[in-house]
Amino acid sequence: MIGRSQDGVLLASRLLLAAALLPTGIARALNVSGFALSLAGAGMPSPNAVATAAVVVQVFGPLALILGVMPRLTGIALAGFAVTMAMLLHGFWTYAGAAALTERTLFLADLGLAGGFLIYAITGPGAWSWQGWRQSSREAAVRAPAKSRSSKPQSANGNAKSTKGPKRSPARPSSRAAA
Numbered sequence: 001m002i003g004r005s006q007d008g009v010l011l012a013s014r015l016l017l018a019a020a021l022l023p024t025g026i027a028r029a030l031n032v033s034g035f036a037l038s039l040a041g042a043g044m045p046s047p048n049a050v051a052t053a054a055v056v057v058q059v060f061g062p063l064a065l066i067l068g069v070m071p072r073l074t075g076i077a078l079a080g081f082a083v084t085m086a087m088l089l090h091g092f093w094t095y096a097g098a099a100a101l102t103e104r105t106l107f108l109a110d111l112g113l114a115g116g117f118l119i120y121a122i123t124g125p126g127a128w129s130w131q132g133w134r135q136s137s138r139e140a141a142v143r144a145p146a147k148s149r150s151s152k153p154q155s156a157n158g159n160a161k162s163t164k165g166p167k168r169s170p171a172r173p174s175s176r177a178a179a
Helices: 002-030 032-041 047-067 071-089 098-123 130-150
Strands: none
Touching: 002 032, 002 047, 002 098, 032 047, 047 071, 071 098
């Protein structure tokens, strides 16, 4: 029962982490040029390339997170993305007053997301994911031949009869029998 509840919590966590990035990623995908302009205004070199890469990570990363595909790579990539965007977009140290407080809050929220993504990279997605489904399929495939091997006929001494190796002619006695 604990396994099911743990898998449910991991699924809910993946959905919540994805919900933090996916809506913004979709909005940015619909207006990549506007996002590139905001990056250019912040002094970003090659804002079009950075905006395109950010949109790809921000859309496909959460989708991979939801499905539980490649958790280590996905978690580390999304953590790196969150830290990079926090540094680039929420530099609270350049502001004063209420704006600095707001930017610091957003900066720390992005760092918190990065921590969640790193925890995901370490713990994995759980059984209710693509990786969990693949793992259970592999284990079932390994168990099926093991069951068929155990159903081979047994000899009187309890060993399974082997059909491997050369067959001896009944007319020729074994060299062990002669010794």
